[in-house]
Amino acid sequence: MSERAKGLTRQQMCDRLAMEFEDGWIVNLGVGIPTLCSNFDFGDKLIVFHSENGVIGYGPLAAPGREDLHLVNAGGQHVTLRPGAAVVHHADSFAMIRGGRIDVTVLGAYEVAENGDFANWKMAGQKGGGIGGAMDLAACARHVFVAMEHQTRDGRPRLVERCAIPVTAKGVVNLVVTNLGLFAPTRDGMVLKEIAPGVTVDEITAATGCRLLIPREVPPVRMVR
């Protein structure tokens, strides 16, 4: 296998999703690849990061040696607070989620189906699982975005017709970015919206396990200048 998967880096994947965030949005980032969305330069837009453990308005990671041991994000990383931040307890944090206050959640996934189902809490053959806040977020955030590698480590597609492993929520995913491109699940199949530089449509088709709807012109993935 090559040192790095073909196409976009993980930061470029997250930058592309972060471009979709609108001014004033409350954003919840899942553990893993999605945390990179917070590195994006939002310019004049006000983006408020919500963490499931009740931290609203956190900022960049704390510098080593300057960590506040009372303050972590959902991934247990020591973050900082931005002016205007607030802290609530877990029941209030999830009341914000269920109550529809989260504009977008960006989550990692093992599989996304062409109809918007996705799976991210239980690997095949595993006993138990790691749900965390993913089921609450997936069911209740206004938008659900997924950032994941296009294929598994052993080369199987993650974009699939139907999820083979237990789902986190049904029909909720609006947008998926992988190292190969940007995709949108729809009733008719998975739409290829943008293609990563240096990647061909044939390569994407070969690496994908569901119906792909491919417009005549597929623009390149929008990148940070």
Add this chain to the structure above:
Amino acid sequence: MKSKVFASFDEAVHDIPDGATIGFGGFAVVGMPVNLYAALSRQGARNLTCVSNSARGGATLPGDAPDMGWLIKNGQVKKAICAFTAPTRASQRFIFSEYYEKGLIEAELVPQGTLAERMRAAGAGIPAFYTPAAVGTELALGRETRRFGDREYLLEHALPLDYAFIRAYQADAFGNLRYRRSQRNFNPVMAMAARVVIVEVEEEILPVGAIDPDDVHTPGVFVHRLVKIPPPPEGWWPQRPADLNAGGRR
């Protein structure tokens, strides 16, 4: 009134009976009752049902620091109720998983927001509620759902606790608590849900009235026993990852 301030963790947990349901607060070590885990492992109550976000600690404590794993290795745990019952990365191993995979302990996996709300409901006198989380998933199989408007919801029952073990930043002698930053997490809802609430406190326990009423996060009405955490090495305190790696103890 009898004082709520106890001199030691051992005294504060001396009467925990076999078969108790205990909530352990904390999220990624922050607000985790590390010292009470250690005391309960010495006390030895068995057949416990342990409720916690996750069955393990995190990067600001040594790998062998007290967490649910201590109780599990000690044969004290019958069942865990958590939002994580497996590692999220294949490379991770927890004591919990070894016992769970062998069928030596039971586990109930609950979405995190549902877990918090089940305890909040117990504390608020609400026996059950409907939530959209987990609808259409394996967790909803064979369970009661109901449509309200155009959406399906899953029935969830309140989760009352016999005991809550929590950690707070400040307490006054009546048990009014303040948490600091993300230390709040599950601690206030577990305190509401439990009949007996035992708190490990970071700062010296303050005289009654020293915390402004507007700044009380958990009112003393919910709190029964307070223990000041001694300085290290007697007490367990999280450390910066760099200091831990440099070999500092506790």
